[in-house]
Amino acid sequence: MTLRTAEDAPAATDEVLLAAYGAGDARAARALADRLLPRVLGFATRMLGGDRSEAEDVAQEAMLRLWRIAPEWRVGEAKVSTWLYRVTSNLCTDRLRKSGRSRPLDDAGEPEDPTPGVVAALEAGDRARALQEALSALPDRQRQAVVMRHLDGCSNPEIAQAMDMSVEAVESLTARGKRALAAQLAGRRAELGYEE
Amino acid sequence: MSGSDKHTGANLPDVELEAFFDAGRAEAATPDATLMARVMADAAEVADRRALFDGRTRQAREGWFASALAAVGGWPAAAALASVAAAGVWIGTVVPDTVGSLAFGWAETTTEYDYVELLPGLDLLEAEG
Structure with missing residues (x-):
């Protein structure tokens, strides 16, 4: 699955973009990052007490896991954004626990x-x-x-x-x-x- | 978005808490160019590795096929082999009726053949030495 034109990206769902990236479409990866990275970064920042640098590392790691799972993504099982929230939350919780900041x-x-x-x-x-x-x-x-x-x-x-x-x-x-x-x-x- | 939540506590009215949420939303984190570049570099690396892996898998499959093809003598031999195999299948599945009907006339016949003496005087010649 690939995007026919760059103009297709804004209208495509996250799942379609992820499938397109999994099929080798670099434009889809950029569109997904534009759409999801701010949410992931904002969520990580809030979960990590406002530590922007640490949140950036978490956001990058969460997106990396998304890139890796792209070919195996099963459409219809979960929203990409929901999956990312779960991954980001787990990454944040791990860091909070390791640093003794977890509550x-x-x-x-x-x-x-x-x-x-x-x-x-x-x-x-x-x-x-x-x-x-x-x-x-x-x-x-x-x-x-x-x-x-x-x-x-x-x-x-x-x-x-x-x-x-x-x-x-x-x-x-x-x-x-x-x-x-x-x-x-x-x-x-x-x-x-x-x-x- | 918080309309469905009925209570927030006696100390701060909903409207005031919502103002804090508004302020929090207004401070939305925006990824800078460096972070975006790191994320896109990861995307490219993962895609490259996958392409490499897919390429190796395809190469492995093609390698096996090429070896099998070479073992039978290349494409012309493979084509001939395929033709012979197809003919064999055809004979095995379609022809038996025909073969059976042809064979019936020959194998089931009970015709007796009389001895035809081509050299009528042979016995005589032998007797005479």
């Missing part, structure tokens, strides 16, 4: 009472950083579910497939993660430009 789900306690911060009108960039800090404090699985759901816009069934769990479990996980985030960020609302 298992058992560590998730009740959200602490927020402590009011210094009042200051901060920019969106500061909110993004505060969000990243709050995300980093979540257990790995909660962080993954929240990032996929609320930052990457994945559906609950897609998250369930990527995380190998039921949709109900995903809903529970994201709800608890969101509650924990809300509790953490509430302590910084004044600092981050929100009125009490």
Whole structure:
């Protein structure tokens, strides 16, 4: 399977592009990388506490595994993006464990009472950083579910497939993660430009 | 996208939490040219290795076939061999009826042949020495 023209690439699904790459079409690889690498990199960055350099290594490794599996890819079994989320998540979890940064789900306690911060009108960039800090404090699985759901816009069934769990479990996980985030960020609302 | 989630906790309203998510989405990671180049180099290397492997596999298959062809004397011999083989198959599958009907007339015949004396005087000549 190859793309007839370069203009075919944007309209093609990820699966079609992957099959085309598997058949030797270099343009398909570039189209896939343009489409998927930003998502993989963003997800890895959030999973790894904002460490961009480490996230780039993970993103490259995840894409490498995609290139390798291309000829054996079975269309219809899973979305390419879902498969990539799963691979990226596993790579991130391995790194977090090896470096002692992993937070298992058992560590998730009740959200602490927020402590009011210094009042200051901060920019969106500061909110993004505060969000990243709050995300980093979540257990790995909660962080993954929240990032996929609320930052990457994945559906609950897609998250369930990527995380190998039921949709109900995903809903529970994201709800608890969101509650924990809300509790953490509430302590910084004044600092981050929100009125009490 | 979070509309289906019903609660986020008492400390931060949904709308405020959503503002944090908006800020997070706005800071989407963009791969730089170096990372893209690394990823595309991997794609090219994997594709090259696969092509090399496929080539070797094809070469191995072709090598085996070429050896088999040489053993029977090349293409002309292989063609002749194929023709003979086809003829053999044809004879084996189609011809038996014909052969059987032809053979019937010969093998089943009970005709008795009389002795024809071509040299009527031979006995006489022998007797006379």
